[in-house]
Amino acid sequence: MFVSPILMYGLEIVLPNRGILYKLEMAQKRFIKQLFMLHINTPYVAIYLLSGLLPIGAMIHKSAIVTFNSVCLQKDDAVERRLALRKVSVKSAKSACWFKEVHKLFGKYDLRNPEEKLETPVEKPILKKKVKTAIYRHWQDLILTKALNTSKLRHLNLQHVAIGRPNPLLQIPARSSWDANRALVKLNLMTGTYDLQSTRARFNKTFG
Numbered sequence: 399m400f401v402s403p404i405l406m407y408g409l410e411i412v413l414p415n416r417g418i419l420y421k422l423e424m425a426q427k428r429f430i431k432q433l434f435m436l437h438i439n440t441p442y443v444a445i446y447l448l449s450g451l452l453p454i455g456a457m458i459h460k461s462a463i464v465t466f467n468s469v470c471l472q473k474d475d476a477v478e479r480r481l482a483l484r485k486v487s488v489k490s491a492k493s494a495c496w497f498k499e500v501h502k503l504f505g506k507y508d509l510r511n512p513e514e515k516l517e518t519p520v521e522k523p524i525l526k527k528k529v530k531t532a533i534y535r536h537w538q539d540l541i542l543t544k545a546l547n548t549s550k551l552r553h554l555n556l557q558h559v560a561i562g563r564p565n566p567l568l569q570i571p572a573r574s575s576w577d578a579n580r581a582l583v584k585l586n587l588m589t590g591t592y593d594l595q596s597t598r599a600r601f602n603k604t605f606g
Contacts, residue, residue: 402426402451402454402457405422405425405426405454406422406454406457406458406461409422409458409461410458410461410462410464410465411462411465411496413458413462413496413499413500414458419454419455419458422454422455423453423454423455426451426453426454427442427445430445430449430451431445433449434448434449434568434585435582435585436448436585436586436589436591437586437589437591439591440589440591441545441548441550441551441589441590443541443544443545443548443551444545444548444550444551444554444588444589444590446537446541446561447541447542447545447554447556447559447561447565448559448564448565448567448568448585448588448589449564449565449568450559450560450561450562450563450564450565451561452533452534452537452561452562453537456533456536456537459503459506459507459533460529460530460533462499462500462503463500463503463504463507463509463525463529464522464525464526464529466482466497466500466512466515467515467519467520467522467525468522469482470482470512470515470516470519470520471519471521471522479516481497482497482512482516483516485497485498486498486501486512486513486516487513497512500512506536507529507532507533507536508532508536509528509529509532534561534562537561538560538561541561542556542559545559549590550589550590550591551588551589551590552590553587553588553590554588554589565588567581567584567585567588568581
């Protein structure tokens with residue numbers, strides 16, 4: 399998504415706190431809803447399952463781990479590598495330094511310890527593939543579990559959704575405005591945000 403690099407610029411080094419990350423995720427969700435013309439009340443798990451995008455926090459985690467590996471690949475006398483060795487080995491687990499925060503990410507996604515990366519660095523293409531697989535698997539399981547417990551998404555076929563791949567409906571080219579409007583109706587049905595006549599009747603009867 400073209401706005402992601404702007405939202406994430408430099409954040410793999412800063413690693414935003416929970417408050418800032420919440421604002422970034424809200425902005426990401428708003429952009430995706432506007433892009434696909436989804437209802438404002440669309441469940442957030444549906445946003446990721448339809449678009450195939452990772453939450454922006456996961457994207458930042460991925461970039462941070464790859465950046466750490468780039469430090470590991472430097473020469474032994476490089477300042478960044480020497481700093482990494484000192485921080486990882488000396489700082490306590492409660493430290494808020496960048497290297498320790500990355501250490502937590504390795505544990506979160508069941509990757510090798512950073513100390514092992516420093517001792518035996520992995521080539522960047524290999525590392526990126528492993529990190530991508532681990533992060534996608536983690537968030538795929540988490541989002542699918544939440545989707546199964548979201549009643550609004552009972553019409554969304556979870557067998558055809560995956561993080562990293564847009565929903566098949568979004569891959570069908572719209573050759574006319576009619577096709578685009580029909581796809582929009584289907585999206586609203588899949589996300590449980592389509593206003594049925596029965597729903598409107600109950601609403602009017604209650605509040606009319």
